[in-house]
Amino acid sequence: MSATVITGIAVAAPTGLGSDQHWKSVLDGESGIGELTRFDTSGYASRLAGQITDFDAKEHLPSRLLPQTDVSTRYALAAADWALADAAVGPDTLADYSMGVVTSSSLGGFDFTHREFRKLWSKGPEFVSVYESFAWFYAVNTGQISIRNGMRGPSAALVAEQAGGLDALGHARRTVRNGTELVLAGGVDSAFDPWGWASQLAGGRVSTEDDPATAYLPFDRRASGYVPGEGGGILIVEDADSAARRGAPQIYGEIAGYASTFDPRPGSDRPPTLRRATELALADAGLRPDDIDVVFADAAGLPELDRAEAQAITGIFGPKAVPVTAPKALTGRLYAGGGPVDVVTALLSIRDQVVPAxxxxxxxxxxYGLDVVRHEARSVPVKAVLILGRGRWGFNSALVVTAPTH
Structure with missing residues (x-):
C-alpha cells in the first residue's frame, strides 16, 4: 500500500497567517493571546483570547463570497487556497472526482448566525439573509472549499471539538487509502461574538486570569484553565504514488498512524482511554514508544486534566523519556482547528529538526514525570511525532506523523 503523505500546509491562527509566519512566531515565542476586542467584554469573567487581528477577508477572497460566509469559513477558504498553492494543486492538476474535502468544526458559523438572529428579533424575518440557511452549518467549510476549488471526490464534515481536527486528518487518510488521490483536510473554528463567547465560558474551563503570560499554563503548577482561540490549519493529504506522478514540489511527512477512542461515562471505575488511543496509533504506525521523538500534547491547562494526560504519556513512554511540548499556549485552544495546527507545527519540527517550547x-x-520543553526551542533529531487531542465529553484522538521516506 502506498504511503499517505502531506504535500501542502497552511495555518490561519493568532500566531500568523500562513505556515511561515506561524512557525516564526512559535520559535520566537511570540504569543497571539491578548484582550478580546470584537465586542465589549468588560462584564465577562474572562477577557483574553487567541484572536486573529491581521486578516482582511477582502484581500483574500472574492467579494461575492463575503456576504455568504462566517468569519470561520473565510479563514478556512483562505487557508485552503494557501495549502493548495503550497502543494502546487490547481483545477487541472487532478480530475475533480479524484479530490475530496474533509473538515472538522465544533462551533459552526456562530458570528454569522447570531448577527442574523439580531435582525430577526429587531427588524423581522424579511431582513434575515438567505445565506443563513447554510452559513451557520458545521458542514459549510467542506462545502464552500469543495465548490470554490472544484473538488468533487468523497468528502465529509466532522462535528467535534479539540480531537476533531485530528479525526478529519485520520478520515482523510482513510479516504486516500480507499482510492481518492488527494484530500484537503483540517479544521477551523471561531466564535468571538457575545453568544459564542458566553457558550465557551459556560463550560467552566476557561481561565479568568487577566495577564496573557499566566492565563494559559499547560502542565504548570499554576495552571487554572485555558484561553480560547480562533483559526486552524488546512493540509493536503495525498497518495504518495499520485504525488510522485504529478511532481508534487515537496513532501512534508507521512501520516503513519491514527486512532480515536471514547472515555467511559463519568463515575465509571474504568480508566480514561487517551493512553489506549496512543497505543493504537503507535501500533497502526508500526512504531514502538522509543521511536517517537516528541509528543505534541493536548494540554488542557487544568490540573486534573493535565495530570491525566501526564499519566497517559508516562504510562507508555516512561518518566521523562520523551520531550513534550504544547505550542498552543501561544494561540489558545482552537477547538477543531487545534489539532491541524499542531500537525503543521510538528511537520515543520521534522523539517527543521527543532522542538518548539x-x-x-x-x-x-x-x-507529572514529564520532560516539558520550556524556555526555548530544543534542537534534537525529529523523525516521528505523536500529536494528541482530547475533546469535551470523552473524545480522544492520536495521530503519528513521520519524516518522508522518499
Missing amino acids: TAHTTDVPEE
Whole structure:
C-alpha cells in the first residue's frame, strides 16, 4: 500500500497567517493571546483570547463570497487556497472526482448566525439573509472549499471539538487509502461574538486570569484553565504514488498512524482511554514508544486534566523519556482547528529538526514525570511525532506523523 503523505500546509491562527509566519512566531515565542476586542467584554469573567487581528477577508477572497460566509469559513477558504498553492494543486492538476474535502468544526458559523438572529428579533424575518440557511452549518467549510476549488471526490464534515481536527486528518487518510488521490483536510473554528463567547465560558474551563503570560499554563503548577482561540490549519493529504506522478514540489511527512477512542461515562471505575488511543496509533504506525521523538500534547491547562494526560504519556513512554511540548499556549485552544495546527507545527519540527517550547510554563510538578520543553526551542533529531487531542465529553484522538521516506 502506498504511503499517505502531506504535500501542502497552511495555518490561519493568532500566531500568523500562513505556515511561515506561524512557525516564526512559535520559535520566537511570540504569543497571539491578548484582550478580546470584537465586542465589549468588560462584564465577562474572562477577557483574553487567541484572536486573529491581521486578516482582511477582502484581500483574500472574492467579494461575492463575503456576504455568504462566517468569519470561520473565510479563514478556512483562505487557508485552503494557501495549502493548495503550497502543494502546487490547481483545477487541472487532478480530475475533480479524484479530490475530496474533509473538515472538522465544533462551533459552526456562530458570528454569522447570531448577527442574523439580531435582525430577526429587531427588524423581522424579511431582513434575515438567505445565506443563513447554510452559513451557520458545521458542514459549510467542506462545502464552500469543495465548490470554490472544484473538488468533487468523497468528502465529509466532522462535528467535534479539540480531537476533531485530528479525526478529519485520520478520515482523510482513510479516504486516500480507499482510492481518492488527494484530500484537503483540517479544521477551523471561531466564535468571538457575545453568544459564542458566553457558550465557551459556560463550560467552566476557561481561565479568568487577566495577564496573557499566566492565563494559559499547560502542565504548570499554576495552571487554572485555558484561553480560547480562533483559526486552524488546512493540509493536503495525498497518495504518495499520485504525488510522485504529478511532481508534487515537496513532501512534508507521512501520516503513519491514527486512532480515536471514547472515555467511559463519568463515575465509571474504568480508566480514561487517551493512553489506549496512543497505543493504537503507535501500533497502526508500526512504531514502538522509543521511536517517537516528541509528543505534541493536548494540554488542557487544568490540573486534573493535565495530570491525566501526564499519566497517559508516562504510562507508555516512561518518566521523562520523551520531550513534550504544547505550542498552543501561544494561540489558545482552537477547538477543531487545534489539532491541524499542531500537525503543521510538528511537520515543520521534522523539517527543521527543532522542538518548539511551551510558552510561559515554568514549574512542572515533579509527579507529572514529564520532560516539558520550556524556555526555548530544543534542537534534537525529529523523525516521528505523536500529536494528541482530547475533546469535551470523552473524545480522544492520536495521530503519528513521520519524516518522508522518499
